[in-house]
Amino acid sequence: MVKKSKKSRRPKPLADLRRLVKDGVETRFFRRGPWVEHWINAMLEPPLDKPGVVSDRLRALLSGPDPVNGVQSRHPSMDETELFYDLMCNLKIPVTAHFVEALDKLLWAAHCYTTQSRWPEKLSFEGIIYSHRDYGYADSWPYNANVIDAGDIVEAVFMASAFSMDIGYTEEAWEHLQDGLGLGWGEPDDSARMASCAQLLAGGQRIREWCAGGGMHGEPLDEWSYSEHWLYKSKHPVGKQRFNEFVAALDNQSEWVKAVITATKDHLWVSHRDLSSGEVYTIIFEQTKPDWNVPDQGESSFGASVGDEPPVG
Secondary structure (H helix, E strand, C coil), X not given: CCCCCCCCCCCCCHHHHHHHHHHHHHHHHHHHCCXXXXXXXXXXXXXCCCXXXXXXXXXXXXXXXXXXXXXXXXXXXXXXXXXXXXXXHCCCCCCCHHHHHCHHHHHHHHHHXXXXXXXXXXXXXXXXXXXXXXXXXXXXXXXXXXXXXXXHHHHHHHHHHHXXXXXXXXXXHHHHHHHHXXXXXXXXXXXXXXXXXXXXXXXXXXXXXXXXXXXXCCCCCCCXXXXXXXXXXXXXXXXXXXXXXXXXXXXXXXXXXXXXXXXXXXXXXXXXXXXCHHHHHHHHHHHCCCCXXXXXXXXXXXXXXXXXXXXXX
């Protein structure tokens, strides 16, 4: 019988202890800094015309240890999966043409990472989509008719774009869509109406398909295929009439909202595709926005406002 050797109880060498302390210090220093903002900038730095460039940069940042566009990547002591989730669940996308236009590329890069990861069984996009489910609740009170919440609008584009790409969609996003059209609870403000328009622009064709009975991939899905918050294929579709009610519910409010609603109606009437995040940004923040001589607040993030517009009416 071979005796098993006992594990040594000798204290770890001083070099190992120093390494552990150093790793802990570097991790804490990294975590306390604005690393999410830096990583977003590194991934979305121009040019972005090369296919897969955002995916390549995301993988390089998560693999480490070499910098990406001058930004520190993952230190070997940090958990790769944990960093990925923290990044995607705490996105701060500046409300500018460049960053919102790149949102589609960022979403697809993250989706590809979850499906092609070395540990696919540990990764799911459900938690990421779910973390963005509650846009609109935090800033709904008190109502300020002079402020448009640009962050809510970009969150709506995020959710609808994910649905259009067959990545995911939640019950909460579905409820926000109806609330913003005045078909849910309470009277929507202009931000909620514009967020619903953003959903219809970025994912209206996908939403129309779901209303008619289409699943996430156009196939019947078991209700346990997704989490309880997932908008899976309904056994009793709400029907095309419900989508027609969405279009009919689009109403005129302020000058800006009126222009966005008109553009949304025109898109749903003549187009058979969902718009990219960049195209939605152009419609809402460039083509339809009145000239109020408001200073550009281009560094606003999810939940921020484009404010001090003149009162409605």
